[in-house]
Amino acid sequence: MSTEKQQPAGNGRDAENLLSVRGLQVHFPIKKGILVDRVVGHVKAVDGVDLDVAKGTTYGLVGESGCGKSTLGRAILRLIEPTAGTISFDGVDVRAQRGEDMRRLRRRMQMVFQDPLASLDPRQSVESVLTEPLRTHGYGNGKADHAKRVRELLDVVGLPANAAGRYPHEFSGGQRQRVGIARALALSPDLIIADEPVSALDVSIQAQIVNLLEELQEQLGLTYIVVAHDLAVVRHVSDTIGVMYLGALVEESPSDDLYAEPLHPYTIALMSAIPIPDPKVEERRERILLTGDLPSPANTPPGCRFHTRCPFRQPKRCADELPALREIRPGRKVACHYAEDIAAGHIRPAESVHDPAATEVGTPTVVAS
Amino acid sequence: MSLLDVRDLSIVFSRRGRRDVRAVDEVTFSVAAGETVGLVGESGCGKSVTSLAIMGLLPKRGAAVGGSIKFDGTELTSLPADKMRGLRGRDIAMVFQDPMTSLNPVIPIGLQVTEVLRRHRDMDAAAASKEAASLLERVGIPDPARRLKEYPHQLSGGMRQRALIAMALACKPRLLIADEPTTALDVTIQAQILELLKELVVDSGTALVMITHDLGVVAGMCDSVHVMYSGRIVERASRWELFEAPRHPYTAGLLASVPRLDQARGEKLEPIPGSPRDTIPWTQGCAFAPRCRNRIESCTQGAPELVADKLRPDHDLRCFNPIDVAEQEAVTL
Ligand SMILES: Nc1ncnc2c1ncn2[C@@H]1O[C@H](COP(=O)(O)OP(=O)(O)OP(=O)(O)O)[C@@H](O)[C@H]1O
Ligand SMILES: Nc1ncnc2c1ncn2[C@@H]1O[C@H](COP(=O)(O)OP(=O)(O)O)[C@@H](O)[C@H]1O
Ligand code: SF4
Ligand code: SF4
Ligand SMILES: [Mg+2]
Ligand SMILES: [Mg+2]
Numbered sequence: 296m297s298t299e300k301q302q303p304a305g306n307g308r309d310a311e312n313l314l315s316v317r318g319l320q321v322h323f324p325i326k327k328g329i330l331v332d333r334v335v336g337h338v339k340a341v342d343g344v345d346l347d348v349a350k351g352t353t354y355g356l357v358g359e360s361g362c363g364k365s366t367l368g369r370a371i372l373r374l375i376e377p378t379a380g381t382i383s384f385d386g387v388d389v390r391a392q393r394g395e396d397m398r399r400l401r402r403r404m405q406m407v408f409q410d411p412l413a414s415l416d417p418r419q420s421v422e423s424v425l426t427e428p429l430r431t432h433g434y435g436n437g438k439a440d441h442a443k444r445v446r447e448l449l450d451v452v453g454l455p456a457n458a459a460g461r462y463p464h465e466f467s468g469g470q471r472q473r474v475g476i477a478r479a480l481a482l483s484p485d486l487i488i489a490d491e492p493v494s495a496l497d498v499s500i501q502a503q504i505v506n507l508l509e510e511l512q513e514q515l516g517l518t519y520i521v522v523a524h525d526l527a528v529v530r531h532v533s534d535t536i537g538v539m540y541l542g543a544l545v546e547e548s549p550s551d552d553l554y555a556e557p558l559h560p561y562t563i564a565l566m567s568a569i570p571i572p573d574p575k576v577e578e579r580r581e582r583i584l585l586t587g588d589l590p591s592p593a594n595t596p597p598g599c600r601f602h603t604r605c606p607f608r609q610p611k612r613c614a615d616e617l618p619a620l621r622e623i624r625p626g627r628k629v630a631c632h633y634a635e636d637i638a639a640g641h642i643r644p645a646e647s648v649h650d651p652a653a654t655e656v657g658t659p660t661v662v663a664s
Numbered sequence: 665m666s667l668l669d670v671r672d673l674s675i676v677f678s679r680r681g682r683r684d685v686r687a688v689d690e691v692t693f694s695v696a697a698g699e700t701v702g703l704v705g706e707s708g709c710g711k712s713v714t715s716l717a718i719m720g721l722l723p724k725r726g727a728a729v730g731g732s733i734k735f736d737g738t739e740l741t742s743l744p745a746d747k748m749r750g751l752r753g754r755d756i757a758m759v760f761q762d763p764m765t766s767l768n769p770v771i772p773i774g775l776q777v778t779e780v781l782r783r784h785r786d787m788d789a790a791a792a793s794k795e796a797a798s799l800l801e802r803v804g805i806p807d808p809a810r811r812l813k814e815y816p817h818q819l820s821g822g823m824r825q826r827a828l829i830a831m832a833l834a835c836k837p838r839l840l841i842a843d844e845p846t847t848a849l850d851v852t853i854q855a856q857i858l859e860l861l862k863e864l865v866v867d868s869g870t871a872l873v874m875i876t877h878d879l880g881v882v883a884g885m886c887d888s889v890h891v892m893y894s895g896r897i898v899e900r901a902s903r904w905e906l907f908e909a910p911r912h913p914y915t916a917g918l919l920a921s922v923p924r925l926d927q928a929r930g931e932k933l934e935p936i937p938g939s940p941r942d943t944i945p946w947t948q949g950c951a952f953a954p955r956c957r958n959r960i961e962s963c964t965q966g967a968p969e970l971v972a973d974k975l976r977p978d979h980d981l982r983c984f985n986p987i988d989v990a991e992q993e994a995v996t997l
Contacts, residue, residue: 568855
């Protein structure tokens with residue numbers, strides 16, 4: 296979609312990708328000790344993620360709370376320093392940038408947060424919220440340019456010009472999210488990472504913000520990563536969707552195919568769990584209920600991360616061999632040893648699976664409603 | 665015969681130095697045993713205060729409840745506090761969105777569940793603790809014997825919510841009010857909990873009031889649905905009719921603004937213009953008028969009443985100019 300900014304990235308990388316992430320890890324140390332902190336383990340919040348985001352497209356990240364979506368988003372912007380892995384943004388090795396270079400790179404990568412109020416300073420007028428990034432990054436030539444830019448920004452996100460002099464609490468949730476988006480746009484970024492951009496908003500307002508994000512992408516050629524737990528919203532805005540489970544991608548797919556044919560057992564369960572606002576559809580859906588909770592990312596199960604809850608689990612490989620994310624069809628990547636057999640219907644979900652060895656495991660059951 | 669009968673409920677909050685807030689007005693609905701009734705609407709529309717009024721949990725000062733709330737023939741609005749306490753937990757139970765607000769943080773989960781069993785079902789300690797373990801198992805909490813000894817903060821959000829539901833189930837309530845019981849949870853956990861609630865309604869004939877903003881949840885489980893806007897019910901119908909052909913512009917707007925997982929992508933969403941802040945008081949007309957695409961002149965001259973829909977039996981509407989449903993379709997339904 297964006298044309299004017301496109302430049303060959305060089306380095307033999309796929310010129311289309313604005314962002315390429317390889318082997319990204321974020322491990323938080325778990326510390327214990329009275330006098331001296333001892334590291335007794337690690338929370339593997341992100342544990343080896345590869346992903347590519349093409350210019351002008353939207354990559355959606357979904358998964359259960361705590362699966363590492365937000366941490367991944369922040370690590371890509373180096374708001375959290377990754378433990379390992381590489382991040383290449385428009386051909387630039389992000390993790391190698393220091394000082395002024397990193398600061399300049401940051402202008403091109405911005406973040407939009409879930410709670411528009413929490414991320415805005417209540418004592419700052421909208422004008423001052425929007426001028427701040429302009430000042431820190433030395434935009435234009437002083438006050439007049441800043442004021443002009445603020446007017447442009449308000450206009451582009453659909454706020455009236457007189458909003459500049461008002462304070463965050465004077466706005467509704469949707470308007471505050473518009474301010475948050477305007478702030479992210481201030482320095483004309485190429486990439487925006489939006490972490491749950493609509494989940495704090497009322498249903499009737501969510502659509503306004505979703506539409507605004509889409510319009511801005513068309514107008515400005517933006518590239519998005521949208522992190523959200525609402526799959527219907529993510530699917531609506533995304534070109535590609537990555538499904539995360541316990542710090543890793545278990546499936547990646549064009550967003551049109553994911554609901555029609557989910558391949559990973561976790562995605563299958565996730566899709567079947569999402570209520571659809573249509574009683575006729577709800578009446579004939581088959582739900583695959585998972586029981587038990589997400590295991591702790593400080594103590595990820597060996598083998599397939601999902602095997603403690605997987606209704607398709609097989610006696611071989613699942614508990615001791617980590618499945619790689621493989622492309623089993625063009626554009627369809629899945630991390631499951633048995634993905635082909637499951638897709639072909641050769642393996643059916645168990646009515647009842649029980650693994651006495653795993654403590655946090657429940658009993659997956661299939662419920663036809 | 666309905667088990668719960670709410671008639672003309674109004675709730676007015678007053679604070680010194682402030683104008684009164686009429687949070688709920690003219691709310692009428694009933695729930696029969698084994699029936700699930702949904703209350704939907706956006707944040708602030710009055711769902712929670714309605715349920716608190718039924719539970720008798722509104723603050724005594726500053727909240728005036730008008731109208732009538734009858735439970736199995738007993739008027740609750742005038743019931744003495746001790747009698748109300750007796751009903752709560754035994755006959756009427758409630759599950760809140762945030763389980764932490766209704767669990768005691770310093771008492772182990774097990775003791776909290778057994779407490780309910782001993783108090784309301786007269787069980788001795790041994791029987792209660794056996795029953796508690798079986799309840800936790802029923803709500804899908806793995807390793808119940810261990811979990812019973814744990815404190816609420818040691819459980820994940822989903823497990824806490826399930827523990828709370830276990831407590832609600834413990835007394836086999838005749839009426840359960842679930843206020844956004846799954847909003848804070850992941851969809852996979854939500855699916856488990858909704859399944860449990862459905863079982864409860866079918867197996868024990870519990871009457872369920874389901875409060876939610878999620879239209880998908882309503883579509884899957886509510887026999888009849890009440891859509892609220894700014895403190896009043898604006899549309900009431902069976903879930904089949906409501907989703908097939910919504911008549912109130914607000915209901916239709918809500919449905920058009922949520923993307924559907926099972927439909928082709930790419931269509932632009934149709935948001936409702938403005939925000940819930942753009943409402944006018946019902947005393948000046950229809951509260952939804954500033955956001956309504958169907959607005960006509962009469963909409964801002966007086967408030968519409970909730971009346972039976974002319975086109976459909978068993979369908980109520982509060983609207984001067986509802987969405988047109990082809991006459992034919994109305995007849996065949
Ligand atoms: N600073 C930190 N120190 C230790 N652990 C952390 C830290 N930040 C995050 N975690 C842990 O990392 C895991 C992933 O967290 P993250 O916030 O990315 O989850 P998420 O998918 O965004 O969940 P949610 O939808 O609830 O926000 C969690 O187990 C979390 O508790
Ligand atoms: N204790 C209170 N004092 C004053 N106003 C209140 C109080 N509790 C709720 N309200 C108001 O009542 C309205 C309905 O609130 P509530 O029922 O909590 O909404 P929801 O539909 O989100 O559950 C809101 O306008 C809210 O601000
Ligand atoms: S590898 Fe085994 S346990 Fe993992 S998702 Fe596939 S079938 Fe399930
Ligand atoms: S009464 Fe008028 S303003 Fe209100 S919903 Fe109906 S058409 Fe719209
Ligand atoms: Mg998050
Ligand atoms: Mg509420």
